Amino acid sequence: MRKKYQNLKIKQLDSKLKSKDLKGLQIPARGWIWEIRNTIGMGHRQLAKRLNISPPAVAGLEKSEAEGNITLNSLKKVAKAMKCNLVYALVPETSFEKIVADQSAIVAGAMFKRINHSMKLEEQDLNSKEGKKIMEDIMEEINREKRGKIWDYEV
Numbered sequence: 001m002r003k004k005y006q007n008l009k010i011k012q013l014d015s016k017l018k019s020k021d022l023k024g025l026q027i028p029a030r031g032w033i034w035e036i037r038n039t040i041g042m043g044h045r046q047l048a049k050r051l052n053i054s055p056p057a058v059a060g061l062e063k064s065e066a067e068g069n070i071t072l073n074s075l076k077k078v079a080k081a082m083k084c085n086l087v088y089a090l091v092p093e094t095s096f097e098k099i100v101a102d103q104s105a106i107v108a109g110a111m112f113k114r115i116n117h118s119m120k121l122e123e124q125d126l127n128s129k130e131g132k133k134i135m136e137d138i139m140e141e142i143n144r145e146k147r148g149k150i151w152d153y154e155v
Helices: 003-016 032-039 044-051 055-067 072-081 096-121 128-145 147-152
Strands: none
Touching: 003 096, 032 055, 032 072, 044 055, 044 072, 055 072, 096 128, 096 147
């Protein structure tokens, strides 16, 4: 993606996934299939007929969902059979903008540490004003040229 539009894309995706409802949404203990099926009063046999599978296979789907082993394709079919839509999203804990800024700061800190160590070895210690300026320069360089490389660094 062109760097020019990367910040705009981050803001747009943050806005799209900002809903507080999504962040607090908990998967029911027995899974969504069981929860919705029971809420709407649909039995195993009735759902099985809609899916063209056996009633024990419905129980198997519910079990695999509760264990976290169900496929998205299976969930999509079950959702359609129960007149639902499958909504699939990865929702950031904070915002994508903050995730990128935090990772950039980690990378900048690591780069600054190496620079500062080299300068100390050469007996050219940085004062806080110089250190702050170097950090600002590093952050600017990361945002301008190295945005895609920030994920190469371990956190």
